[in-house]
Amino acid sequence: MNNFRYFPNSKKDIAKLYRILGIKDKKELFGKILGGIPLMEAGILKALPEEMDEEALYRFFLNIDSNIPAKNKTAVFAGGGIYNHFVPAAIDGLMSRSEFYTPYTPYQPEVSQGTLFALFEFQSMIAEILGMDVVNASMYDGAESLAEAVLAAMRLSSANRDLPAGHKDDLILISEGVNPNYTSVIKTFAGGTGVKIGKIKLNGQTGQTDIEDLKQKLANGGRVPAVVVQQPNYLGVIEDLEEIEPLIHSDSNSSFIVSSTEPYSFGVINPPGFYNADIFAGEGNSFGNYMNFGGPLLGLFAAKKEYVRQMPGRIVGKTKDGKDRDAYAFILSTREQHIRRGAATSNICTNSSLNAVRAAIYLSLCSKSGFKEIASLNLKLAHILRDRLLSSGLFEPLYEGDFFNEFSLKLKIKGNKHNNNITASEFIEKMAERDILAGIAISESAVLISATENNGLSDIEKYAENAKEVLNA
Amino acid sequence: MPKFPGIKGIFLDEDPLMEQGSKGLKGISIPDCGLKKSDLKKDESAYIDAKYIRKSPPELPEVSEPTVVRHFTRLSSWNMCVDTVFYPLGSCTMKYNPKINEKIASLENIKNLHPLTPGSLIQPVLKMVYDFNEILCRLTGLAEFSFAPQAGAAGEFAGLKIIKKYFDLKGENRKTILVPDSSHGTNPASSVLAGFTPVEIKTGKAGTLDAGELEKFVSKDVAGIMITNPNTFGVFEKDIKKIAEIMHKNGSFIYMDGANFNAFLGSARVSDMGIDLIQLNLHKTFSTPHGGGGPGSGALGVVESLREFLPVPYVKKVSGENTAGADKNFNRQVYELAEDKNNTIGKMTPFLCNFAVVIRAYAYLLSLGRENIASVSELAVLNANYVKKKLGKILSDPGPFEEGLCMHECVFNDKAIEENGISTIELAKLLIDYGFHPPTVYFPKNIRGAIMIEPTETESIRTLDNFIKAVKEIRFKTKKSKAVKSPQKTKVGRVNEVLANKHPIFKY
Numbered sequence: 019m020n021n022f023r024y025f026p027n028s029k030k031d032i033a034k035l036y037r038i039l040g041i042k043d044k045k046e047l048f049g050k051i052l053g054g055i056p057l058m059e060a061g062i063l064k065a066l067p068e069e070m071d072e073e074a075l076y077r078f079f080l081n082i083d084s085n086i087p088a089k090n091k092t093a094v095f096a097g098g099g100i101y102n103h104f105v106p107a108a109i110d111g112l113m114s115r116s117e118f119y120t121p122y123t124p125y126q127p128e129v130s131q132g133t134l135f136a137l138f139e140f141q142s143m144i145a146e147i148l149g150m151d152v153v154n155a156s157m158y159d160g161a162e163s164l165a166e167a168v169l170a171a172m173r174l175s176s177a178n179r180d181l182p183a184g185h186k187d188d189l190i191l192i193s194e195g196v197n198p199n200y201t202s203v204i205k206t207f208a209g210g211t212g213v214k215i216g217k218i219k220l221n222g223q224t225g226q227t228d229i230e231d232l233k234q235k236l237a238n239g240g241r242v243p244a245v246v247v248q249q250p251n252y253l254g255v256i257e258d259l260e261e262i263e264p265l266i267h268s269d270s271n272s273s274f275i276v277s278s279t280e281p282y283s284f285g286v287i288n289p290p291g292f293y294n295a296d297i298f299a300g301e302g303n304s305f306g307n308y309m310n311f312g313g314p315l316l317g318l319f320a321a322k323k324e325y326v327r328q329m330p331g332r333i334v335g336k337t338k339d340g341k342d343r344d345a346y347a348f349i350l351s352t353r354e355q356h357i358r359r360g361a362a363t364s365n366i367c368t369n370s371s372l373n374a375v376r377a378a379i380y381l382s383l384c385s386k387s388g389f390k391e392i393a394s395l396n397l398k399l400a401h402i403l404r405d406r407l408l409s410s411g412l413f414e415p416l417y418e419g420d421f422f423n424e425f426s427l428k429l430k431i432k433g434n435k436h437n438n439n440i441t442a443s444e445f446i447e448k449m450a451e452r453d454i455l456a457g458i459a460i461s462e463s464a465v466l467i468s469a470t471e472n473n474g475l476s477d478i479e480k481y482a483e484n485a486k487e488v489l490n491a
Numbered sequence: 492m493p494k495f496p497g498i499k500g501i502f503l504d505e506d507p508l509m510e511q512g513s514k515g516l517k518g519i520s521i522p523d524c525g526l527k528k529s530d531l532k533k534d535e536s537a538y539i540d541a542k543y544i545r546k547s548p549p550e551l552p553e554v555s556e557p558t559v560v561r562h563f564t565r566l567s568s569w570n571m572c573v574d575t576v577f578y579p580l581g582s583c584t585m586k587y588n589p590k591i592n593e594k595i596a597s598l599e600n601i602k603n604l605h606p607l608t609p610g611s612l613i614q615p616v617l618k619m620v621y622d623f624n625e626i627l628c629r630l631t632g633l634a635e636f637s638f639a640p641q642a643g644a645a646g647e648f649a650g651l652k653i654i655k656k657y658f659d660l661k662g663e664n665r666k667t668i669l670v671p672d673s674s675h676g677t678n679p680a681s682s683v684l685a686g687f688t689p690v691e692i693k694t695g696k697a698g699t700l701d702a703g704e705l706e707k708f709v710s711k712d713v714a715g716i717m718i719t720n721p722n723t724f725g726v727f728e729k730d731i732k733k734i735a736e737i738m739h740k741n742g743s744f745i746y747m748d749g750a751n752f753n754a755f756l757g758s759a760r761v762s763d764m765g766i767d768l769i770q771l772n773l774h775k776t777f778s779t780p781h782g783g784g785g786p787g788s789g790a791l792g793v794v795e796s797l798r799e800f801l802p803v804p805y806v807k808k809v810s811g812e813n814t815a816g817a818d819k820n821f822n823r824q825v826y827e828l829a830e831d832k833n834n835t836i837g838k839m840t841p842f843l844c845n846f847a848v849v850i851r852a853y854a855y856l857l858s859l860g861r862e863n864i865a866s867v868s869e870l871a872v873l874n875a876n877y878v879k880k881k882l883g884k885i886l887s888d889p890g891p892f893e894e895g896l897c898m899h900e901c902v903f904n905d906k907a908i909e910e911n912g913i914s915t916i917e918l919a920k921l922l923i924d925y926g927f928h929p930p931t932v933y934f935p936k937n938i939r940g941a942i943m944i945e946p947t948e949t950e951s952i953r954t955l956d957n958f959i960k961a962v963k964e965i966r967f968k969t970k971k972s973k974a975v976k977s978p979q980k981t982k983v984g985r986v987n988e989v990l991a992n993k994h995p996i997f998k999y
Contacts, residue, residue, distance in 0.1 A: 069860025116574035210686025312606025312842025314786030337991035360679035372782030
């Protein structure tokens, strides 16, 4: 037994523990407990890496850090569900407080008022941004949140019809404008229920969900517990939710679910609540969280008040203590697994609490005017970038629909070949070598590009010039 | 003997930020993107159809940076946490969260890395995930892990989906998952989510699952069993190997809820117990912070025959058995994000994994190394048994287990404290005033007024003794009249949860 720095019992203390327990050593201790199960062989342990001292450990990771694209050199125009937004230093300062990052879930409200209050403020600010009644205290990520939204809608629809929750005849309609990874996650979650999953096509010209196709699929009969659209959609296009909503609500058993990977858009465009969405489920990582190579993220889940009993996850409510002081606690816990076990609305326990607190801090820092200003900046930069790339003559539009901070373009074809005969993913690779993450290849010839306040005009210029070199070379 | 940490102090009160605003204030520095004044002034309707444009911006607080910083700093002071108090929350493994791991996860390029960056540029990151996977395989004896599950419950769900898909492909319609009645609530909930019907088995007198009792439940409808080991009483399931054999003979699987894996880390392999699948809660056993409820990571490990069912994408080694030197500076493409798993249950998350959690866990393992890793479980088990022995004398009734040893945690019932009229919840709230976070209470459900204590390996005897002394005072010296009023030293007193649920207030 070595004295390692994370273990506060000395060799003497450990000897004392063994003495008090009347046990000689580890072999006897585990032998008594494990019975026939062997202690791990020395040979297995030997194959593990050697202990690293703290400085060596730091250098090991620093070496990794310095061999990946550098923050100070790379212009990130890739989005596709996660966006390169500016994170103020005040967030990292506050989040370095152990009082926020080292507690467990606030099951003892009297000693967890800090986290509970911060989550209540998170719920309040997100509700305001989305225009929705109730927001929960977070889900894992946008995709899982959306999958849970679909399951909630299926429960609601069964409850309305007074039918058992069998779903063999149910059809979930998902717009092709929904992020394909999100649709995959929905399939993973809903797959076991027997429900069918149908697509709604996109309008080839605008890139919006095709209204005629939606009408037709709804008219085909059958039960449709949920219709899912994303705002702005995967291709960046702003959906006309005003047209879509009444079609879905003509059936009182259908839930209108709106998702989003970029709720920053609701600083400029109307939020899902404005269009009478029943459930919103999407990603909140843009609010004060780093990209972290894709996780942890921040799943947002919101619903109309009347559906709160079908919501998954924890919800913080405001109440009083015995002396009539304001206090916060988890509420409506009878929906949850630790009380209801197999009959819970979801199995979720650990969520993205800390990321939600980050978002609360971020949105507070932004304040009313900053949030709108940054959203507007995103809108303008994306339009400037798109215009600049189109004017180079190397790209052509994929869709004409309005967009917020993300859009898709096609590499222009010369004769019967693409520019310089390269594919979209080759274009991305070559641009990446030049320290530009130029977007995401969404087909052989099309690229999905996003712009945020972290990419100013000089980055846009750099993109355009390098694209020219790469495509004309 | 040290003093009790819970003394009186100043609590700074704080209003909601919404009430502290002043029109026009903000606390963020907006990047100068070089836009022309004319562009900055331009209305949004110059870019998009006016019908989409939000007429009134969201009503966020209007506050400066110092106001925000003071607000949240004050809020933070209302929390108890691992760094300030002993936090013996059973089944949660509230061990110390090393600071170096925070520093590593905050490295500038790592935290700003976009998940869809071309593979050729992120080789070191992919290698890290691949190598960590191999280490977890060695520690468990399983064949492969997936980091896709974002938390323990997600790992359970993924594991059960795999079992479901396995039988679907075999053309067998098995609907039952067996779960002991002492299991975590997530177990039955995950079973239902994966399309199974959970069937509860009563645990035996010794707090363990009896193989003979299990036999009564076995049928061709049983797809598998979910078993927590050590179980939620902190007791090792002595029949585990027999249970695995019974399951395997029936063509069923044995899934182990690895929430309590801290008891085994570096000391025993689950493969030696016959386990087919396990989720490891990296936010418990592997020291990553709980964050006041998350995020976590519930890495799922499986035996060889189930590898092809794991979620995608995953990190695949595509070239070079012997790449020493060649990829030392990560110049060659050796690893890629692949989706080629023939029977995959699909995606769990939009990208690869909760990477910032995984990197902390990996750093933790590398810090310990082969020299120290086995001490984790040893010290955790020693500490728990010390508490069990000492508190056993105070809380008298041995609880679910006879005289045997526990593993990483111990459970008591409320019989002893009831003698002086104190309930479990009152004990919990009284402990707060002494300066301790309460243990897990009223779980497992089948122990009357359960008090579940998990000290972890990162607590000293000195701290444990101090805690034990507090429990002793409560047991022998505390009056009911004080108990009902506690806690008294906290920011707020006992919270009115009835009111909170009767008239729910969800937002400002």
